[in-house]
Each structure stands twice: as structure tokens, then as C-alpha cells.
Amino acid sequence: MPKKPDSKYCHVNAFVVNKKDGQTFKKSFKFKVSEQLTDKERWEKILKAFAKRGVELELKSWRLS
Numbered sequence: 001m002p003k004k005p006d007s008k009y010c011h012v013n014a015f016v017v018n019k020k021d022g023q024t025f026k027k028s029f030k031f032k033v034s035e036q037l038t039d040k041e042r043w044e045k046i047l048k049a050f051a052k053r054g055v056e057l058e059l060k061s062w063r064l065s
Contacts, residue, residue, distance in 0.1 A: 008032075008033060008035055009030050009031065009032055009033070010030070010031040010033050010042060010046070011028060011029070011030050011031075012028070012029045012030075012031065012046070013026060013027070013028050013029075014026070014027050014028075014029065031046060033045070033046075043059060047059065
């Protein structure tokens, strides 16, 4: 029987708008997250990682699947 992985991936899309010319840039990120964490704990870790790098984030919406 194959071993169940102890981590999974979280995909995040980010959009940045240039104020000068209105161009929108999209980037996608993939994070490896532990299966042991709850959904809330995963998002807290992601937000803290950005905050440590000086990026201020606000979680605007979320959906349970």
C-alpha cells in the first residue's frame, strides 16, 4: 500500500495593479503545508511568513470545500 504523504500543497494567486498605467500582473504561488495543521493554522503560517518579509496582508475571503 502506498504511503500517504504527510504534506499537501496550497496554491495562491496574487494580482498587482500598477497605479501609473493600470496594468495588472498576476502571479501564482505554491506552498507546501503540513497535513498535521488545521486550515486556520495553515493560513496563519502563510500570513506570518509574508509579514516577516515586510508584506502586509489581509485575508479577505475564504471558502470551505
